[in-house]
Amino acid sequence: MSDLAYKRTNVFEKADDAKKKAIFDYAEGYKVFVDEGKTEREACAFAVAEAEKQGYKPFAFGQKLKKGDKVYYNNRGKNLYLIKVGEADASKEGVRIIASHIDSPRIDLKQVPLYESDGVAFAKTHYYGGIRKYQWAAIPLALHGAISLRDGNVVQVKIGEDQNDPVFYISDLLPHLAAKQNAKPLGEGLGGEDLNIWLGNMPYTLAEEDKDKTVKENVLRILNEKYGIVEEDFLCAELCVVPAYKAKDVGFDRALLGAYGHDDRICSYPAYTALFDEENSKHTVMVVLADKEEIGSEGTTGMQCALFSDLLDEIARVFDTTSACLRAHSKCLSADVNAGFDPNFPEVSEKMNSAYLSHGAGLTKFTGSRGKGGSNDADAEFIGWLRTRFAENGIVWQTGEMGKVDVGGGGTVAKYIANMNIDTVDIGVPVISMHSPFEVISKADLYEVYLAFRAFIK
Ligand code: MN
Numbered sequence: 018m019s020d021l022a023y024k025r026t027n028v029f030e031k032a033d034d035a036k037k038k039a040i041f042d043y044a045e046g047y048k049v050f051v052d053e054g055k056t057e058r059e060a061c062a063f064a065v066a067e068a069e070k071q072g073y074k075p076f077a078f079g080q081k082l083k084k085g086d087k088v089y090y091n092n093r094g095k096n097l098y099l100i101k102v103g104e105a106d107a108s109k110e111g112v113r114i115i116a117s118h119i120d121s122p123r124i125d126l127k128q129v130p131l132y133e134s135d136g137v138a139f140a141k142t143h144y145y146g147g148i149r150k151y152q153w154a155a156i157p158l159a160l161h162g163a164i165s166l167r168d169g170n171v172v173q174v175k176i177g178e179d180q181n182d183p184v185f186y187i188s189d190l191l192p193h194l195a196a197k198q199n200a201k202p203l204g205e206g207l208g209g210e211d212l213n214i215w216l217g218n219m220p221y222t223l224a225e226e227d228k229d230k231t232v233k234e235n236v237l238r239i240l241n242e243k244y245g246i247v248e249e250d251f252l253c254a255e256l257c258v259v260p261a262y263k264a265k266d267v268g269f270d271r272a273l274l275g276a277y278g279h280d281d282r283i284c285s286y287p288a289y290t291a292l293f294d295e296e297n298s299k300h301t302v303m304v305v306l307a308d309k310e311e312i313g314s315e316g317t318t319g320m321q322c323a324l325f326s327d328l329l330d331e332i333a334r335v336f337d338t339t340s341a342c343l344r345a346h347s348k349c350l351s352a353d354v355n356a357g358f359d360p361n362f363p364e365v366s367e368k369m370n371s372a373y374l375s376h377g378a379g380l381t382k383f384t385g386s387r388g389k390g391g392s393n394d395a396d397a398e399f400i401g402w403l404r405t406r407f408a409e410n411g412i413v414w415q416t417g418e419m420g421k422v423d424v425g426g427g428g429t430v431a432k433y434i435a436n437m438n439i440d441t442v443d444i445g446v447p448v449i450s451m452h453s454p455f456e457v458i459s460k461a462d463l464y465e466v467y468l469a470f471r472a473f474i475k
């Protein structure tokens with residue numbers, strides 16, 4: 018092929034043995050994060066602990082930031098801002114921002130969840146984010162979350178992850194009796210009110226005089242003994258049902274990695290490790306691990322919260338500048354996954370404009386749907402600036418849209434940051450089976466995204 022034509026690069030094809038080793042070693046660190054951080058609370062706590070090891074200190078409003086500071090703002094235990102105030106004048110250089118999210122699609126318990134039906138205790142649920150409901154039946158599930166008790170204490174719950182823990186379950190029909198269900202459109206196979214979690218099957222039989230010898234009562238008894246909770250406490254709880262298994266290498270060559278919640282921990286991990294590993298950068302850097310991206314970035318812990326601009330205001334004060342000036346010079350990578358090209362389902366993708374696994378960091382100029390609706394559509398100039406930095410640092414990257422025109426679409430946090438007059442583009446790891454209970458990525462892409470983030474911060 019002539020030098021005039023554009024061609025994607027396969028990361029593994031280009032990698033020497035040292036680079037291949039670096040790719041595989043880096044993925045091992047990520048596995049710990051993705052397994053330990055299955056909810057935004059757990060991912061946030063994990064990242065806070067990592068930041069503290071790197072010398073980051075908690076920041077509270079009222080404190081004054083200064084050059085050289087390394088701080089974190091732990092927002093309600095679900096959303097984390099890491100800030101390194103650099104030596105370079107941020108009134109001219111702005112802030113280098115990498116914004117990822119740590120919430121993932123899952124199934125949440127309702128506020129009055131417990132009931133019994135025909136001798137089985139269940140929990141009612143309301144799913145969180147865009148799931149394909151049928152994928153969540155007949156797999157082992159774990160229960161994670163927090164319960165606020167009457168006495169003000171908060172109990173952290175994590176059941177189903179230890180080898181000896183029980184798991185939970187959503188049932189589906191046996192094929193023998195599923196003729197009617199099979200005839201339904203796939204999306205209607207299981208309805209929202211069918212996602213009921215199996216909790217128990219043994220009646221409470223200890224107290225003979227007790228008239229409430231029910232399975233539900235027995236579950237309540239166990240919950241009370243183990244966590245000191247009563248049924249009313251569910252009103253003040255956030256309980257999340259997530260897959261109970263851990264990350265696993267996929268395929269004979271182990272190039273791929275499967276896990277629950279790659280979207281978007283697969284970009285959060287390279288975001289904060291790139292920050293730590295570019296310790297000597299002169300720039301002021303902010304890494305955001307946002308919550309609520311999967312349901313529209315709303316609320317106190319979502320990217321649309323004023324907290325983001327409040328923190329930028331604090332940085333502006335360090336450099337005796339205005340927030341407007343700081344933002345005008347800032348740049349942001351919206352670090353989120355994109356849809357990897359799946360050879361099993363080529364019909365939904367347009368081959369020239371898809372991100373391919375193991376072909377590097379996937380840059381998405383625009384997201385949205387139906388004529389780029391709802392997308393920030395990054396400037397050619399900003400992408401050109403990135404291309405130069407990536408070329409200087411030998412980063413393998415590619416571009417990819419989410420599917421063919423008018424087939425579907427999606428959004429990220431990018432537009433909320435771009436709306437604040439900050440150049441922003443989406444870049445991240447291409448994913449197969451996005452939002453499923455077991456998503457798959459290429460370790461080469463994970464590593465290349467990490468290198469791309471380092472090049473951006475440097
Ligand atoms: Mn995402």
Ligand code: MN
Nearest residue numbers: 122280311452
């Ligand atoms: Mn998502």
